Structures are given as C-alpha cells and as structure tokens.
Amino acid sequence: METYLFYILATVTVIGTILAITEKHPVHAIVYLVTSFFSLASIFFLLSAPLIAMFEVIIYAGAVMVLFMFVIMMLDLGRADEAKRPPLRQWFLPVILGGIILVSIGVLAAGYVTTPHAPGAITVRDFAVTLFRKYGVAVEIISMQLLFAVVGALYLGRRRP
Amino acid sequence: MMYDTIDIALLLAKIALVFFVILTLAAYLVFAERKVLAWIQDRKGPNRVGPFGLLQPLADLIKLLTKEDFRPIGADKWLFYLAPAMAAIPAIMIFAVIPFGAPLTLFGHTVLLQVSDLNVGLLLFMALSSIAVYGVALGGWASNSKYALLGSIRGLAQLISYELSMGLSLVPVVMLARSFRLSDIVNAQSGCWFIVYQPLAFVIFLISIAAECKRIPFELPEAEGELVAGFHTEYSGMRFGLFFVGEYINIIVLGGLAATFFLGGWHGPFLPPVVWFSAKVLAFAFLFIWMRGTLPRLRYDQLMHFGWKILTPLALVNIVVTGWWLVLRG
Numbered sequence: 001m002e003t004y005l006f007y008i009l010a011t012v013t014v015i016g017t018i019l020a021i022t023e024k025h026p027v028h029a030i031v032y033l034v035t036s037f038f039s040l041a042s043i044f045f046l047l048s049a050p051l052i053a054m055f056e057v058i059i060y061a062g063a064v065m066v067l068f069m070f071v072i073m074m075l076d077l078g079r080a081d082e083a084k085r086p087p088l089r090q091w092f093l094p095v096i097l098g099g100i101i102l103v104s105i106g107v108l109a110a111g112y113v114t115t116p117h118a119p120g121a122i123t124v125r126d127f128a129v130t131l132f133r134k135y136g137v138a139v140e141i142i143s144m145q146l147l148f149a150v151v152g153a154l155y156l157g158r159r160r161p
Numbered sequence: 162m163m164y165d166t167i168d169i170a171l172l173l174a175k176i177a178l179v180f181f182v183i184l185t186l187a188a189y190l191v192f193a194e195r196k197v198l199a200w201i202q203d204r205k206g207p208n209r210v211g212p213f214g215l216l217q218p219l220a221d222l223i224k225l226l227t228k229e230d231f232r233p234i235g236a237d238k239w240l241f242y243l244a245p246a247m248a249a250i251p252a253i254m255i256f257a258v259i260p261f262g263a264p265l266t267l268f269g270h271t272v273l274l275q276v277s278d279l280n281v282g283l284l285l286f287m288a289l290s291s292i293a294v295y296g297v298a299l300g301g302w303a304s305n306s307k308y309a310l311l312g313s314i315r316g317l318a319q320l321i322s323y324e325l326s327m328g329l330s331l332v333p334v335v336m337l338a339r340s341f342r343l344s345d346i347v348n349a350q351s352g353c354w355f356i357v358y359q360p361l362a363f364v365i366f367l368i369s370i371a372a373e374c375k376r377i378p379f380e381l382p383e384a385e386g387e388l389v390a391g392f393h394t395e396y397s398g399m400r401f402g403l404f405f406v407g408e409y410i411n412i413i414v415l416g417g418l419a420a421t422f423f424l425g426g427w428h429g430p431f432l433p434p435v436v437w438f439s440a441k442v443l444a445f446a447f448l449f450i451w452m453r454g455t456l457p458r459l460r461y462d463q464l465m466h467f468g469w470k471i472l473t474p475l476a477l478v479n480i481v482v483t484g485w486w487l488v489l490r491g
Contacts (some may be wrong), residue, residue: 031299062324066298140178
C-alpha cells in the first residue's frame, strides 16, 4: 500500500518539477512547483518524518511561493511571451554544476547498500533536542544571518528624505 | 501498517460525519449571519422560505446550482475553474485534526472523536491555512479583471502579515502543553484553560484569525465599497458558492481551533463534551457576525502597520515572557 503511494507521489513530484521548469508562464510554474512541494511533503510523511513534511508545506509552499506569487502579481510579470531562452554563454556554468551533481548521485547510488529502516518515527522532541543542543551554535549563526538580511532589507526600503 | 476493518469503517464514518455536519453548519451559518445582522440593524431578515425562513439555505443552494456558470473572456481556464475548490478544501481538511469530543468506547474500541490524532496537528493547521490563500490569489488573478486582481494582491499581502502573528501567538500554547498534538493541548487544559495564562496570545490569535477568514474589519480582499466584490467579482453560480461556503467553513474551523487552543476544547462541567465544543464554536461564530455588524473596515496600510508593527512584536514579547515564567516556575 505504502509502496504504491510512494510511486504515485514520486511521479507527481517529478512531473510537477519538470513542468515547473519548462512552463513559460510564471504563475503556472508556481502552481506546478507548489503541487510538487505538496506531494514531496506527503513523501516525507510516508517516511515517518511528519515534522519535515509540515515544514516543507509551511515554509516552501506556504511562505516562499506565496511571496513569489505576490511579487509576480504586484509587478505584473505574468507575460509568457517575454520569457526567452538564455544565451549559450549563460548555460555553461549551470551545465557543469549540474553534471557534477549528477555524477555524484551516480557514484552514491552505485555504492548504496540498503540498510534496515530506522525504528519508529522521529518525534518533535528528538528533533528539537538535536537542533538546539547538538547544532545550537549553527542555528544561532543562521538566525544572525537572517537578522542581517532583515536589517539590509530595512535599509534598502527606508523612506528617503 | 495494518488496520482493522472496524477501524477503517469508523474512520470513514467519522470523515462522513464531519463533512455532513460542517457543510450543513456552514449553510446555516450563512442564514444565522443574515438573521443576526438583521437583528443588529433592526430588520427582519430572511423569513419567507419555510417556518421563520429556515429553508432559506436550501433555496439559496438551488439558486446557485441553477445559475449560469460563465467564464470571462481572457480568463485562465483551468485556474479559474480550480480556484474555488482550492479555497474551500484546505479549510475543511483542517478539521481532521480538531478533537470535537472526549474519546468514546464503542464495542470495546476506543474511538477518538477526531479524524486523525496527528503528532504535528498544530503544524498541519499552519500548513493548510497557508495553502488556502492560493484559492483567493489564483481565483482573482485568473479572472483577468483588475478588481479581482487587486483583491488577490491584498489577500496575499494580508496573509503574509497575519500568518506570522498567528503562528507566534500559538508558540506559548505549545510551550505550556509541551506538544503539537491537539489532543494533548486539550488535555493540558483539563484543570485551567490557557486563556487564563495567555490572555494576550488569545487576543492576538483572535485578531489574526479574523484576518485569516477575511472578515470585517479585515475583509480588504473583498471590500465591496471599493473593489466590487474583490477576488470573486467574476465568479457566478456554484463557483461563487464554493468561495462563499469556504469562508463560513473557515469560520467554523478557526472557531474550533481557538476553542481548542485557548478555551479547553471539549472540556467543561455538567454538559457532554460534544455539546461544550459546539457551544464554543458557535460562540466564536456569533462573535464574528457581531463584529461584522458593528465594526468599520480598516484601511489597507493601517492593516499592514497593525500586523507588522504591533501584533508581531507583541507576540514575540509574549513568547519571551512565557519562557521566563516557565523557567522560573520550574
């Protein structure tokens, strides 16, 4: 049952992501990407990681994509015909980086041994303890970085005399 | 995972029950709103269809179903058709995690009066309520009409502002209950309701959910006076009906959540738990109708300022104070 569900959700995720990339209309691309995030969250849920599943929806589908949509609607960027293929020069670096990632995935997949599934779901408590005890310093540094971004945005958006 | 046949049957029964009760309640909430508003404004309200006008929701339904369903020229076909469902479905899905009564024992099975007792129930509510805005946003955008688009943009901006204060006002609740599971939050309030410890969080949450379900004083996405009907200007028939009913489902669900987080859920003396829960939900619904009958609408910039400069900082201070209080109490 869960295996079938996984394959259905995985198909939706992959197709949704591909369509989000190939779609020329930005609003449609966002709808496809949100669909993909949603089914990815369901996959996380199947893998007994409900917390990650919820974060995926709240942060990516709920917050980031809503913000994207807000900007697209506000600035009226939804013109499909303006989307042009980038020049060949700009393709160079992404292709190299993508190649590196693909090769690494290939190497990892070749040496992959199936390990028995971790027993039970990871509780919210375990997650919190790991995040704030073990990686507490890193969390603080990242939150400082977000604070810098907020201060920067405030500076950029300040009312000029 | 293995499930018993009885468990699956019970689950399906619960889902059917929740759907039936909520949809009926939403239809009658529309009726109740018209009646209460009429009462506030010294009118009679709908009183022609059936005794006391009680069959009015049925008449409305027939009217909506038989109306012509049209699509404006230049509208985005699929998104225009899908948007009303995107607005209504997440609202009703949230009810899956709300416990609406004490666990029962039937035929030796313990039956939770809750569709799914998820350990991340509170986060599921946050997730689905942030998804629900796509219905409003895409509906207005796909209509290809400037009033609808303006309504959608307002809806998005409002959601971004109020989601934050709503989430932050719930952090103290989680700190007190030490769980995201809604049944744990309800059980933690068996002695004393959280509204006693967290009056400020309750007020912030109440204001945020009023903005979340787009009610006066926060109904800027619709704002009849300035935007015709806001994001659903171009909708007719049952598609408009879905937006409309979705709004009332939202009132019921958010009222239920407010009762669960701050008013002890189904806890209460003398009366059966289900009755207590329904009474709290209806009290919230009445409060929202009352607000609509008495308050004026905020201006757009006032709403944003209020959300970002007052509610969010207050909620943050409240979290810090609650943290200190919990540490000092030991």
